[in-house]
Amino acid sequence: MIVEYSNRDGLRLTDPEDFRKFKVLLKGAFGTTRPYIDGLTFVDDDNALVGLEVVPALAGTAASVQWRTRFDEMVAAAAKHGWIDVDSNAIRAHVERQD
Numbered sequence: 898m899i900v901e902y903s904n905r906d907g908l909r910l911t912d913p914e915d916f917r918k919f920k921v922l923l924k925g926a927f928g929t930t931r932p933y934i935d936g937l938t939f940v941d942d943d944n945a946l947v948g949l950e951v952v953p954a955l956a957g958t959a960a961s962v963q964w965r966t967r968f969d970e971m972v973a974a975a976a977k978h979g980w981i982d983v984d985s986n987a988i989r990a991h992v993e994r995q996d
Contacts, residue, residue, distance in 0.1 A: 898971075900947050900955065900990065902934050910955035913964070916971045921945045921990045928994075938985060939992070946987035 899911045903924035912918075921937065931939040936951035953960045953968060960968075972988060975981055980989040 898952070900937070900952065902932070902937075908934060908936065908951075908955065910952065910959075913956050913959045916967050919971070919975075919988065919990050921947065921992045923992065923994045926996055938987065940989070943992050945990050945992050946982050946985055947990050948985070948987050949981075950986070952988075 898913055898915050898919050899922050900908065900920070901911050901922045901924060902908050905925075911922075923932070929942050931942070936948045938946040940946060949972060953965060956964060956968075972981065975988050981987070982989065
């Protein structure tokens with residue numbers, strides 16, 4: 898599952914059925930700049946917090962009951978590894994960049 902951002906397309910979800918890999922992909926000439934993106938908070942250049950409500954909203958109609966169950970399972974697994982920020986209600990994601 899990839900939370901993807903570009904200046905052209907904004908924020909969108911790709912690979913919504915891949916619950917094993919979760920990352921943020923910045924597409925475009927951002928370099929090491931951390932753009933302001935509603936629903937994302939950059940921890941540093943390589944990590945961001947993605948609001949737990951953002952992902953299902955981006956999934957849109959793909960967020961069926963079954964999809965939501967699998968997403969909740971992914972969040973529970975991430976919590977076991979300390980990847981959930983309770984204060985901001987967000988999941989930690991690795992940030993990758995693509996020019």
